[in-house]
Every structure is written in structure tokens, then in C-alpha cells.
Amino acid sequence: MSVYLKKIKRPYLIIALLCVSVISYWYIQIDHSNPPPKKVYSANADYPVLDNVYQLADKADLIVIGKFTGDRTPKIYTDENNTPIIRASISSFKINKVVKGSINDKNIFVIEPASDEDDAIYTIEGYNLMNTSDKYVLFLNNSDEEGYRIVGMYQGQYNLSKDSETVLFDSKDSKDHHKELKQQVKGIYKD
Amino acid sequence: MKRKYLLSTVLLVLFFTSVFESSAYASTVQEVDLRSANYPGNYIDGMNIYDQRVSVSSTIGSYRLHFARIATAANDRVSVTSSYSGTSQEAGTIYLTSSGYSTDIWTPWITGPAYINLITTNDGNVSTGFVVDYIEYTGTSSPLINANAFYPNSFSSVSNLSVYQAPSVATYGYSTMVTNGLNSYDAITNANIGFTASTSTTAQVRISANNTSGLDFFAITQPYTSSGKAISSIETTTWGYATVVINNAVMNSWGLTTTNKQKVITHELGHILSLNHQTNLDVNSIMKTGKLTITSPSSVDISNIQYKW
Numbered sequence: 001m002s003v004y005l006k007k008i009k010r011p012y013l014i015i016a017l018l019c020v021s022v023i024s025y026w027y028i029q030i031d032h033s034n035p036p037p038k039k040v041y042s043a044n045a046d047y048p049v050l051d052n053v054y055q056l057a058d059k060a061d062l063i064v065i066g067k068f069t070g071d072r073t074p075k076i077y078t079d080e081n082n083t084p085i086i087r088a089s090i091s092s093f094k095i096n097k098v099v100k101g102s103i104n105d106k107n108i109f110v111i112e113p114a115s116d117e118d119d120a121i122y123t124i125e126g127y128n129l130m131n132t133s134d135k136y137v138l139f140l141n142n143s144d145e146e147g148y149r150i151v152g153m154y155q156g157q158y159n160l161s162k163d164s165e166t167v168l169f170d171s172k173d174s175k176d177h178h179k180e181l182k183q184q185v186k187g188i189y190k191d
Numbered sequence: 192m193k194r195k196y197l198l199s200t201v202l203l204v205l206f207f208t209s210v211f212e213s214s215a216y217a218s219t220v221q222e223v224d225l226r227s228a229n230y231p232g233n234y235i236d237g238m239n240i241y242d243q244r245v246s247v248s249s250t251i252g253s254y255r256l257h258f259a260r261i262a263t264a265a266n267d268r269v270s271v272t273s274s275y276s277g278t279s280q281e282a283g284t285i286y287l288t289s290s291g292y293s294t295d296i297w298t299p300w301i302t303g304p305a306y307i308n309l310i311t312t313n314d315g316n317v318s319t320g321f322v323v324d325y326i327e328y329t330g331t332s333s334p335l336i337n338a339n340a341f342y343p344n345s346f347s348s349v350s351n352l353s354v355y356q357a358p359s360v361a362t363y364g365y366s367t368m369v370t371n372g373l374n375s376y377d378a379i380t381n382a383n384i385g386f387t388a389s390t391s392t393t394a395q396v397r398i399s400a401n402n403t404s405g406l407d408f409f410a411i412t413q414p415y416t417s418s419g420k421a422i423s424s425i426e427t428t429t430w431g432y433a434t435v436v437i438n439n440a441v442m443n444s445w446g447l448t449t450t451n452k453q454k455v456i457t458h459e460l461g462h463i464l465s466l467n468h469q470t471n472l473d474v475n476s477i478m479k480t481g482k483l484t485i486t487s488p489s490s491v492d493i494s495n496i497q498y499k500w
Binding site: 039046079 | 225235242243244357358359392397399401402403404405406407408409410411412413421422423424434436440441444445455458459462467468470480481482
């Protein structure tokens with residue numbers, strides 16, 4: 001009996017060792033520090049086009065410089081049939097400097113026209129969500145909703161910490177337009 | 192006798208010169224809307240960034256800009272230059288400089304890029320600035336055409352698309368504009384396009400309106416697979432259905448007129464047919480973004496639609 005058991009155990013042991021080796025090899029090959037990028041869905045819109053930083057400044061009720069705190073919740077707009085039609089986010093923003101307008105609270109909420117979800121990033125016209133590392137200047141309008149509206153969507157948010165950044169535009173013209181506006185913005189707005 | 196011949200020769204020279212100049216400047220005039228910010232209100236004194244960059248197709252030979260009006264206060268001026276400086280604004284060749292009050296002004300013919308600058312001094316004197324209402328150009332405009340004018344994804348057929356309009360479309364006053372927009376595409380000859388009104392919320396095209404004051408867009412279109420998964424602009428996936436959302440609050444906040452709003456609606460319906468944006472200033476197309484007065488598909492749009500459908 002003990003001999004029979006010894007004979008059965010060895011093959012199972014070998015199979016088990018092989019399985020562990022394969023799984024370990026596969027796990028080591030995955031770069032866990034850089035997971036594959038999420039798919040980006042960019043909805044197309046007709047939207048106001050701002051030609052220069054003065055138009056942005058003129059249109060904005062509030063211009064602030066500061067940082068995204070990391071507190072972000074999805075905001076899903078639905079139609080009358082409760083079908084989701086737009087995916088956005090309500091993001092908390094800590095103000096370091098008020099350039100235009102007046103506000104008492106240093107922490108405000110802004111509605112970003114994008115949403116980072118488990119399966120993908122949903123954005124309108126390539127708007128890129130703020131990160132917690134960088135400083136931003138925001139051109140904002142008052143809205144009837146839970147946060148401020150960003151003027152012209154991607155045209156009203158600029159990363160002051162980086163000259164180049166990841167962009168989600170699927171159009172070269174939107175990318176060039178944002179870049180040109182950013183040059184003007186960075187020339188004027190500094191913390 | 193000699194005097195007669197001399198006179199005839201001069202007249203002939205003048206005639207052929209005018210013909211030559213006409214043909215050299217055989218041109219197209221296109222409506223545009225470039226204005227200093229806040230026009231017709233006053234600009235703010237002392238700001239250094241009032242500039243408009245003129246972006247045109249690379250296939251254009253030369254162009255000139257028509258100012259409907261220039262109005263500057265003392266010591267301020269408008270200039271048109273070939274390049275731009277972040278400190279002094281004006282740079283390169285100065286094509287035009289104007290101050291005071293003028294109407295109906297054409298720049299000289301320009302080749303290459305141009306910037307329209309409003310130079311102000313911080314002396315407390317202001318006026319209304321400028322508005323450019325036309326561009327005239329030689330050569331050919333370069334719109335996106337044929338396959339390049341479309342997304343790589345679409346409905347498999349648009350010969351009989353079912354269209355559902357949520358009650359909000361009528362509530363916010365857009366029913367007629369939607370009908371106008373659909374009819375303008377339906378009327379295109381040599382294109383198999385048709386729409387059927389549907390009361391089903393699962394129609395292929397689902398249009399609704401709202402007052403989304405939190406997001407700065409006029410209207411938005413999003414296609415989905417039949418299983419409800421969003422389709423990105425670069426995928427080659429067949430559409431199951433598409434949603435169109437009309438943002439009444441933002442259109443009103445930007446002062447869009449009925450004409451502008453019609454443009455927006457017809458533009459979005461162009462996306463339903465898979466048309467992508469047209470971006471060059473010289474292109475006449477319903478698929479340009481922004482607050483414009485074109486309300487129906489242009490010849491470029493019609494040609495593209497006939498190509499695909």
C-alpha cells in the first residue's frame with residue numbers, strides 16, 4: 001500500500017510543480033508597474049471654439065490655479081428613459097490662487113467632461129482628466145449643477161507643471177489648438 | 192494714324208491686363224467669423240493677447256481678409272502680420288495696420304500664415320475691436336473628402352434609419368430643427384438615405400435634449416454597438432444605435448440664434464451619417480465646429496455623402 005501511494009504521489013507532484021512553474025513564469029513576465037492602457041472612448045461634440053486666451057478669460061466667471069485633490073466621483077447623465085447618455089466626473093479642486101472672480105471656499109468642485117471607469121476612459125472631445133501630481137489653471141463658469149463648468153471643455157484646463165502631457169485627442173487639429181492656447185495661457189498665468 | 196494705333200494698343204493692353212488679373216485672382220469668397228473678444232462690447236485695455244490665427248488649407252495659393260469693421264481707441268491699433276511674438280504680438284511682415292474707425296477693409300493678398308493682432312496700450316481708452324466676416328482665396332480649398340471625411344465606423348445602412356425623439360426635444364423647442372436637419376440629408380440625390388420616425392426608445396437614432404449646464408458643449412453624438420458598448424472614433428465596428436444629446440442651456444449661454452442652433456442640429460445629424468469634423472477655415476461645411484450660420488450640408492458635404500452612401 002505505501003509503495004502504491006508513493007507511485008501515485010510522484011506524478012501528481014511533478015504535475016503540480018510544472019503548473020506552479022508555468023504560472024510563476026507568466027506572472028513574472030507581466031509588468032505590474034505598467035498595466036496596459038485603458039481603451040479611450042471619445043464622443044464627438046459641437047462645442048464653442050475659443051480662439052485665444054483672452055476669449056477664455058473673458059468668458060470665464062472664475063479663473064483659478066491649484067490641484068486636483070484626488071476626490072472624484074462619476075456623474076452619469078441620463079435621458080428621460082434613464083439611458084446613460086453622457087459620462088462625466090465631479091472632481092474636487094484645491095485652489096492656490098484666484099486669478100479672476102471671487103470665492104470664499106478654497107475647495108471647489110468642477111465637472112470634468114470625462115470619466116475613468118473600470119473598463120475604459122470615456123471623454124468628450126479628448127478631454128484629459130486632471131491628476132493629483134500636477135498644478136492646473138482652470139477657466140470656469142458657474143453652473144446649476146454640483147460643480148463649476150469648464151469653459152470649452154478641453155480648452156479650459158491646462159497643466160502648468162508639464163509642457164507636454166498625455167493627450168486623448170483623436171484629432172490633430174484639437175491637439176494643435178490646445179497646444180497653442182496652452183502657450184498663451186502659460187505665458188500669462190503662473191502660480 | 193499713329194495716334195489711333197497708340198490708343199488702340201493702350202486699350203488692348205489695359206483689357207488684357209484686367210483679364211489677366213481677373214484670372215490670376217479667380218477666387219472664392221467664404222464667410223468666416225473672426226472677432227476680437229467681447230465684440231461688439233469693448234475690449235479691455237492693456238491685455239497683450241487678442242490675437243486670431245488664420246488657419247487655411249495648404250492648397251490655397253493666397254488669400255485676403257475682409258474686415259467688416261475696425262474700431263480702436265487712441266494709441267491702439269489692429270495689425271495683420273505673418274508671424275506672432277509672445278511679447279510684442281506683431282512679428283514678421285506687417286500686411287495691414289489700422290487704427291481709429293474704418294469699415295469694409297480688405298487686407299492685401301497674403302501667402303502663408305497670418306495673425307490678426309489687437310495692440311492696446313494701458314491708457315484707459317477702449318473701443319470695440321474688429322470683426323472679419325469674409326476670406327477670399329485663390330487656389331483650392333482642401334476639405335477632407337471621401338473616406339477621409341468619415342469615421343472608420345458607421346451604421347451598415349442609412350437607407351431607413353429609425354429615429355426616436357424624446358419628449359424633451361419638443362419641450363426645449365428643437366423638433367422643427369431636427370426635422371429640418373433630417374430632411375436636408377434625405378433630400379440629397381444619389382445617396383441612399385432615409386429616416387423613419389419611431390416611438391420606440393430602442394430606435395437606431397435616439398435624440399434627446401436637456402439643460403446640462405455643467406458641461407460646455409452644444410450637442411454630442413455617441414454611437415454604440417447593438418449590445419450597448421460605446422464605439423470609439425478609431426474602431427471599425429458597425430453601429431447598433433447612436434444617441435444625440437442637445438444642450439439647450441449651453442447654446443443659450445453662448446447666445447446661439449435659431450440659425451446657429453439649426454447648424455448645430457444638422458451638424459450632429461451629419462455625425463449620425465458618420466461624417467467627421469472639417470477643420471480648415473476656408474472649408475465651407477456643416478461639419479465645422481462652433482457657432483456658425485451654415486444650416487444645411489454644403490457641396491463638400493453632399494459630395495462626401497454621395498461617396499459613402
